[in-house]
Every structure is written in C-alpha cells, then in structure tokens.
Amino acid sequence: MSAPSHEIVSTRLLAWPREAVFPAFADPARLARWWGPRGFTSEFQRFEFRPGGAWRFVMRGPDGTAFAMDKEFTDIVPPARIALRHFQEGHDFTLTMTLADRDGKTELAWRMNFADAAEAERLRPFLKRANEENFDRLEAHLKESVSGPPGLAR
Secondary structure (H helix, E strand, O other): OOOOOOOOEEOOOOOOOOOHHEEEHHHHHHHHHOOOOOOOOOEEEOOOOOOOOEEEEEEEOOOOOOOEEEEEEEEEEEOOEEEEEEEEOOOEEEEEEEEEEEOOEEEEEEEEEEEOOOHHHHHHHHHHHHHHHHHHHHHHHHHHHOOOOOOOOO
C-alpha cells in the first residue's frame, strides 16, 4: 500500500483561451458568482488580488451553514497562475491554479498541497467532487459572460 499523498489535483479543459478565463478569477464580482461547489454562495469581505493580498469571505452551504474562509494570495502571474495559502482551522493547504494554453483552449489545473497527508486523504473524496462542481460553475459562468466564438468577451 502506498503512502498517502499530500496533494489533491483536479483538472478541466475549458473551451475558452486563458485570456478569457483568467478575468473570472481576478474580478471579485464575477468570482463571487461562481466560486464554490454546487448550491454554495460566497459573500466577500476582502479581496486584494495581488501577492500578499487577503481574500476573506463567507461561503454558505445549501443548508445555510456558514464557513468563514481566510486566504492570502502568494503568487499571481496573469494569465497563467494564481497561488494562495488557505488558513482555515483544520484545513492547512496551498492551492496553485495554473491556466495552460492548449490550442486556444485552457487546461485549468488546481493543485492543493496539504501540510498533513492524512488530512488530504480524509478530504480527498469530498474535494475531488467539490472541485468538479466548481469547474462546472466556472464553465456555466463563462458561457453566460463570454459571447460569440470562445475568447470574445462581451
């Protein structure tokens, strides 16, 4: 049996170029519309999209449960990478989101690197599903906010 992995990776090929995808992360009004698993909402208190900047918000589940989120952006390279540190009791990880050009489409990869491999293994089933739901919501947002051929913003 192999040792538990500290990393959880989720990827999705999006039909839009990364220059059309990246702004959906950088604009807090857009990000709040799609961030989180299906049925969740996000209320942002602070969004400083720069290395060292804070991102604080409350994510509310479908049952009304509120989850306070506290993150710090550690690296931003438009339109290729966003990295952040997640500070939430019981969930200690870094998230690196890369947007790679794939013939005019975007391969979006999320790499969650946990301080504790056991924590990653415990959360893996939920987070793999939640990340896919987040990707679904991002795709739906891009379909609504990008018109014409992929890559032409409204």
